[in-house]
Amino acid sequence: MTILALEHCDLLIVGAGPAGMAAAVAAAPSGASIVVIDDNPAPGGQIWRDGPGAALPPAARKWREALERHANIRVCSGTRVIAAPAHGELLLEDAVRGWRMQWKKLILCTGARELLLPFPGWTLPGVTGAGGLQALIKAGLPVEGERIVVAGSGPLLLAAAATARAAGAKVVRIAEQASLAAAAGFAVKLLRWPGKAVQALTLGDTRYRTSSRIVAVQGRGQVESVLLRQGGREVQIDCDRVACGFGLTPNTQLGQMLGCALAPADTGAPPLAVDALQRTSLPGVYAAGECTGFGGSERALAQGTIAGYAAVGNERAARQHEHERARWNAFAAQLHRSFALAPDIRQMPQPDTLVCRCEDVPFSALAGCSGWTDAKLHRRCGMGACQGRVCGDAAQFLFGWTPPSPRPPLSPARIATLAGLAVHGNDVDRQ
Ligand SMILES: Cc1cc2nc3c(=O)[nH]c(=O)nc-3n(C[C@H](O)[C@H](O)[C@H](O)COP(=O)(O)OP(=O)(O)OC[C@H]3O[C@@H](n4cnc5c(N)ncnc54)[C@H](O)[C@@H]3O)c2cc1C
Helix, strand or coil: CCCCEEEEEEEEEECCCHHHHHHHHHHHHHCCCEEEECCCCCCCCCCCCCCCCCCCCHHHHHHHHHHHHCCCEEEECCCEEEEEEECCEEEEECCCCEEEEEEEEEEECCCEEECCCCCCCCCCCCEEEHHHHHHHHHCCCCCCCCEEEEEECCCHHHHHHHHHHHCCCEEEEEEECCCHHHHHHHHHHHHHCHHHHHHHHHHCCCCEECCEEEEEEECCCCCCEEEEEECCEEEEEECCEEEEECCEEECCHHHHHHCCCECCCCCCCCCECCCCCCECCCCCEEECHHHHCCCCHHHHHHHHHHHHHHHCCCHHHHHCCHHHHHHHHHHHHHHHHHCCCCHHHHHCCCCCCEEECCCCEEHHHHCCCCCHHHHHHHHCCCCCCCCCCCHHHHHHHHHCCCCCCCCCCCCCCCHHHHHHHHHCCCCHHHC
16 A cells, blocks of 8 residues: 655645745745645636736746745645645645645635626536636637626626636626626725726726626527626626626635634635734634635735744734735725625525536525535535535525535545555544
8 A cells, every 4th residue: 555755844835826925935034944735737826827828917927936936945736635634734635646744834825716606597508707717718718709798796807807808708798796886986995005996997898887787697508698687677698608706705625624713704704713923723823815805916915924924933024014914904895895795696596596516406405404514414415526615605695504614535536645644544534
């Protein structure tokens, strides 16, 4: 039986998005041995995702080069966390091998996922998340000449539309559920963050409509049109693709599996709880970026910097970035206020609309359930391939159910990796 290699580092960072990159660069001058792991093929996270269809901005290149300049930072791309077999240890796997990594300090920079909500037709081929469409285009999906409708809420809709347009698609509508007053109020408040105001101007689009909600996507076998409710009337728009995003959900799964406490959330899924030095409730474990609540790459960079300094004991340097973090926390708060989802978004699914698309569970089958566990045990909601990553977030929004902490393995894993772990006398189910 394969014996898994055991490696050690002073600081392990999970996630190489803006938060993870900034954490590693801040911690590096301490001389600590730093390992950054990320399941994507290259560092950059969601915003600076690489691929044949991606044009990396200068900021992304700057952070990548900064990582490369430090000999004590090792970046392991294409690497996933499978389990936490012992205290201070994670089980990792890449395309070639599984191995155990012992750490003295851990920083979770696991980012956020898109919130996908069910509506009639959302399972038709051609419907994706808004960020999902961006990722597909950057990975090389050809969309030239396609008519695309982007719908949902928040500035990510504009970013997704810009990515699609740059790839030659025709964006025929951007449907924002927030009201004109909310969107215009946000635009005015952006003057407090001039860089964001300039970015918003570059993303502006004459096809943008407020108070505009998705009703259904129609098509025989694939997307042919979308029905939107705009103000008081319904409009049908012919299109080839629909990309929708209803905001982001903090990716807290690894933190929850380790036992980190969650912070209370006014709306949406709760993020990982952190203190002023980005420490979680678990000693030696820090968290930064969108797993602590979504709010943009600048906030993630500031939080990552603080976490990196704090993890190597340089609290003085960490505290010097508190002002910057406060500035971007204020931006995040404004974003949440302006683009809060309207209660009637919960009425999008019809009784026969699938909520769990892996296991074909319709909305009507869940409406009578008492909670997530009931839905899982009696309706198979969340029992499929995505393990509740999509329908769990949707159920939280639709019914207010909080899915419990995930159990290992956190990602699908090779048998050899799990079997190798048994040789060390550990049992991943024991946690
Ligand atoms: C789909 C999507 C698209 C987005 N597009 C834009 C955009 O165009 N413009 C914009 O301003 N903002 C965008 N955002 C918001 C953007 O994610 C943030 O502002 C910023 O990237 C947050 O940085 P972060 O470091 O916190 O997380 P992220 O950038 O999300 O980085 C987290 C990283 O951790 C990795 N990871 C997570 N869990 C594990 C694990 N268990 N094992 C290994 N690796 C793991 C992820 O693959 C990811 O690379 C997008 C968000 C999403 C979800």
